[in-house]
Amino acid sequence: xxxxxxxxxxxxxxxxxxxxxxxxxxxxxxxxxxxxxxxxxxxxxxxxxxxxxxxxxxxxx
Amino acid sequence: xxxxxxxxxxxxxxxxxxxxxxxxxxxxxxxxxxxxxxxxxxxxxxxxxxxxxxxxxxxxxxxxxxxxxxxxxxxxxxxxxxxxxxxxxxxxxxxxxxxxxxxxxxxxxxxxxxxxxxxxxxxxxxxxxxxxxxxxxxxxxxxxxxxxxxxxxxxxxxxxxxxxxxxxxxxxxxxxxxxxxxxxxxxxxxxxxxxxxxxxxxxxxxxxxxxxxxxxxxxxxxxxxxxxxxxxxxxxxxxxxxxxxxxxxxxxxxxxxxxxxxxxxxxxxxxxxxxxxxxxxxxxxxxxxxxxxxxxxxxxxxxxxxxxxxxxxxxxxxxxxxxxxxxxxxxxxxxxxxxxxxxxxxxxxxxxxxxxxxxxxxxxxxxxxxxxxxxxxxxxxxxxxxxxxxxxxxxxxxxxxxxxxxxxxxxxxxxxxxxxxxxxxxxxxxxxxxxxxxxxxxxxxxxxxxxxxxxxxxxxxxxxxxxxxxxxxx
Numbered sequence: 001x002x003x004x005x006x007x008x009x010x011x012x013x014x015x016x017x018x019x020x021x022x023x024x025x026x027x028x029x030x031x032x033x034x035x036x037x038x039x040x041x042x043x044x045x046x047x048x049x050x051x052x053x054x055x056x057x058x059x060x061x
Numbered sequence: 062x063x064x065x066x067x068x069x070x071x072x073x074x075x076x077x078x079x080x081x082x083x084x085x086x087x088x089x090x091x092x093x094x095x096x097x098x099x100x101x102x103x104x105x106x107x108x109x110x111x112x113x114x115x116x117x118x119x120x121x122x123x124x125x126x127x128x129x130x131x132x133x134x135x136x137x138x139x140x141x142x143x144x145x146x147x148x149x150x151x152x153x154x155x156x157x158x159x160x161x162x163x164x165x166x167x168x169x170x171x172x173x174x175x176x177x178x179x180x181x182x183x184x185x186x187x188x189x190x191x192x193x194x195x196x197x198x199x200x201x202x203x204x205x206x207x208x209x210x211x212x213x214x215x216x217x218x219x220x221x222x223x224x225x226x227x228x229x230x231x232x233x234x235x236x237x238x239x240x241x242x243x244x245x246x247x248x249x250x251x252x253x254x255x256x257x258x259x260x261x262x263x264x265x266x267x268x269x270x271x272x273x274x275x276x277x278x279x280x281x282x283x284x285x286x287x288x289x290x291x292x293x294x295x296x297x298x299x300x301x302x303x304x305x306x307x308x309x310x311x312x313x314x315x316x317x318x319x320x321x322x323x324x325x326x327x328x329x330x331x332x333x334x335x336x337x338x339x340x341x342x343x344x345x346x347x348x349x350x351x352x353x354x355x356x357x358x359x360x361x362x363x364x365x366x367x368x369x370x371x372x373x374x375x376x377x378x379x380x381x382x383x384x385x386x387x388x389x390x391x392x393x394x395x396x397x398x399x400x401x402x403x404x405x406x407x408x409x410x411x412x413x414x415x416x417x418x419x420x421x422x423x424x425x426x427x428x429x430x431x432x433x434x435x436x437x438x439x440x441x442x443x444x445x446x447x448x449x450x451x452x453x454x455x456x457x458x459x460x461x462x463x464x465x466x467x468x469x470x471x472x473x474x475x476x477x478x479x480x481x482x483x484x485x486x487x488x489x490x491x492x493x494x495x496x497x498x499x500x501x502x503x504x505x506x507x508x509x510x511x512x513x514x515x516x517x518x519x520x521x522x523x524x525x526x527x528x529x530x531x532x533x534x535x
Contacts, residue, residue, distance in 0.1 A: 008325060015308060016251030019243060024180070034245055042253040049260035054267050056064065056221065056259070057300045 014038065062125070063104055063220060065259060073100050075215060078314035082241065088210035092236055093315075097214030101180055104220075110177045113284040117179035124189055125210045132395045149186045151180055157382035158303055165401060181220040183379065192227050194350055201228045208234060217311035221304055223320040230319070237316035241242050244313050251310030259303035266296035273516075275524045278531055286532045293519050294512040298327060301340070320345075327511075330503040332396040335511055346371050362405070369401065370394040380518070385525055389517035396510055408412035439495035 009022035013029070021030050028034055063069055077096035081089055116260070124145070129512035130137045150158070159171040192209070195201030202213075204227065212230050213219075238244055241387045269292035278286065305322035312319045319483060325341035336344055355368040370391065377390015 014250075015254040015306065015426050016247045016249075017306070019247055020079065021101065030248075039249065041254055042250075042257045045257040046253065049264065050065070052264040052267065054264050054302045054322075057297055 063108065064304060064311075065256060068107075070101070072103070074311050074314065077216070081237075081315050082192035086235070089237065090205070090207040093211035093216075093234070094207065094214045097211070097216040097219060097425075100216035101214070101219065105180050111181045113139050113175075114177055116176060120179065120183070121213055124213065125206065128189075128192060128196070128209060129203075129206065130194035134197065138197035140390055142190055145186055145189040151173075151175070152182055154382045156377075159514045168496070174423065184222050184224060185213060185219060185220075187224045187343075188227075190350060191346065195226075195228065201226075201495070202231065202232050215312070215317075217308045217315075218319055221301075221308070222340075222342055222348050223305055223308060223322045225319055229371040230317070233317050238318070239316065240507065241316075244316050248310045248313030251306050251313060255306030257312060258299050258306065262336075263296050264286070266292045266299070270296050270519065273519055273524075273528070275527060277525070278528050279284075281531075283535055286528065288318070290528075291512055294327075294515050297515065297518070316347045327508060328504065329507060329509055330500060331400060332393070332510065333400050336393070336397070343376070347376055349386060351375055351513060366398045366401065368399050373397065383521060383522065385522040388522060389514055392514045392517060396514075 006022050009018060009035060012018035013021055013025070014060070021027075073096055077092060080096075080110070081092045084092055098121075101118050101121070102115045105117065106112065110117065124141075127137075127141055127144075131141060132138070155171075155173050156169070156176055159173075160169050163169040171308070178191050192201060192212075196203070208231055211234055212227050215225070215230070218225055234440070240360060269289050270443065272281065272285075273293060281289075300324040308317055309321065320342045322341050322343075324338040324341065326335050329335040329338055352368055352372045355371060356364055357368065358365050360368070373390045373394030374387060376393070377386045380386045380389070516528050519525075520528060
């Protein structure tokens with residue numbers, strides 16, 4: 001369970017909803033260069049999959 | 062659309078966030094409202110409602126002027142609530158309700174052919190009602206004219222939430238975070254993660270969910286149907302949580318924190334916990350402004366069940382003007398009632414004496430409703446702002462860091478007979494060690510029940526009933 005909770009916190013950090021790294025995570029994950037790398041990866045993912053143009057479900061559903 | 066358009070970022074978000082950070086504090090609310098007004102008009106003209114939709118900016122102006130007259134215990138607040146509901150009913154439910162009324166005639170002479178929805182009406186309605194009610198109760202400050210306009214026209218949350226509270230938002234607006242570096246870093250990460258989730262997960266699942274129509278269901282193999290429904294369950298989560306991520310990340314660029322909307326809802330092991338972690342800002346709104354005014358949990362037991370059902374029925378109706386949404390709301394209402402029934406029964410001495418611990422299947426059934434086999438409630442051993450792990454290794458049920466505008470109230474929510482739902486240190490009934498198998502079974506059952514409910518959400522009523530007939534009867 002502790003591992004799952006840690007993984008949850010780690011995912012939240014990667015997703016930007018948590019400001020602090022979970023305890024025990026490598027410190028380089030909090031550096032700007034890692035953030036740049038992560039943003040690059042997310043941007044590539046966005047570029048790969050964008051263009052399907054479906055609207056958000058909850059907007060004036 | 063909107064949040065995944067270039068215009069949103071280039072014309073509104075980035076300029077507004079930079080200007081907001083650079084201007085003097087006195088002008089910051091006005092920055093929010095000017096960009097918010099531009100956002101409303103631009104996206105009304107280009108995406109929703111057209112020119113009549115853009116004209117609905119007048120609703121915000123009228124609301125901001127009218128709300129100046131709100132006073133504690135004043136009838137003007139009640140008029141404000143009534144007119145807000147009237148706006149919603151006219152724009153969103155006119156054809157639905159007149160259709161129901163005129164059904165015996167076979168046609169609807171009152172049908173509004175040019176009906177349109179003002180951008181974000183389903184959500185700004187919540188904030189208008191919240192302000193009127195809290196001004197009536199005396200729990201919300203009056204604030205300045207510009208501050209309230211900035212609150213209702215704050216564009217990152219205007220269209221689909223998260224639903225804010227004025228007493229929470231105003232202090233942040235007056236004293237926004239000055240930690241540029243952290244705010245922008247986390248905000249950009251959150252926005253990118255949201256966009257990636259939307260494009261790579263939600264939109265990809267559309268290929269499966271598009272089959273949820275009568276024709277495809279009729280000719281599909283039976284084993285495919287649950288996969289399609291599960292895909293919809295994943296899609297709606299990825300879609301709406303992605304939207305919330307972008308909204309929350311956008312607000313973060315301004316240095317403003319808005320409420321969270323999701324907290325791993327699909328990992329929850331009972332329906333009440335699911336609702337407490339799914340669309341959290343809506344859940345809290347429903348509890349504070351529907352369930353509690355109806356009497357909450359402090360009335361006679363039968364009435365409490367009625368209150369739960371009414372609340373969930375309204376929640377369903379709010380999600381869409383259709384009978385399928387009503388049934389979806391009632392489905393969840395019944396699940397919550399079943400949970401509550403079990404919760405109450407389990408806390409009787411008879412239940413404690415008779416519930417057998419070793420019977421795994423029974424345990425699984427109990428876990429489905431959020432309760433472990435035996436044992437009295439015990440408090441979570443977690444102090445206020447502490448790590449989220451308690452001594453037993455369980456994730457704490459409340460998280461102060463994820464609930465920036467949590468309201469501590471002594472009133473009960475619909476899932477806890479002990480009146481502790483919104484306590485920051487609530488007790489979890491019977492929380493204690495339980496086997497992984499039982500937890501897995503409880504999670505699985507909750508997951509299945511929630512996902513079955515999506516059938517009513519994503520298809521009209523006849524199609525969803527046909528879906529279930531094919532699913533269960535072949």
